[in-house]
Amino acid sequence: MKQKVYFSELVFNVDGSAVRTLRGLFPAPAVSVLEYDYVTVGNHVIKLFAYGTSPGASRMSCLYKDSTSINPGTNDPRWHAR
Numbered sequence: 078m079k080q081k082v083y084f085s086e087l088v089f090n091v092d093g094s095a096v097r098t099l100r101g102l103f104p105a106p107a108v109s110v111l112e113y114d115y116v117t118v119g120n121h122v123i124k125l126f127a128y129g130t131s132p133g134a135s136r137m138s139c140l141y142k143d144s145t146s147i148n149p150g151t152n153d154p155r156w157h158a159r
Contacts, residue, residue, distance in 0.1 A: 084128060084141070085102060085103070085128060111125070116149060124144040127141040
């Protein structure tokens with residue numbers, strides 16, 4: 078039996094600090110955008126957390142998380158002004 082997953086809070090984290098939090102009702106796999114437009118030059122760890130309530134649970138918990146590293150200001154062409 079398949080059940081839809083709904084997230085109720087999305088948290089965008091840069092270097093260990095929550096910089097954007099979006100609350101609402103977000104059905105997976107719909108796309109939601111969390112924007113953050115500034116980080117300093119150098120290496121940064123970016124994490125995304127999605128919280129919600131699992132079927133049969135009464136408390137909200139982390140249902141999804143992922144992370145990546147970025148390094149703006151290097152010779153990587155993705156970080157050059159357009």
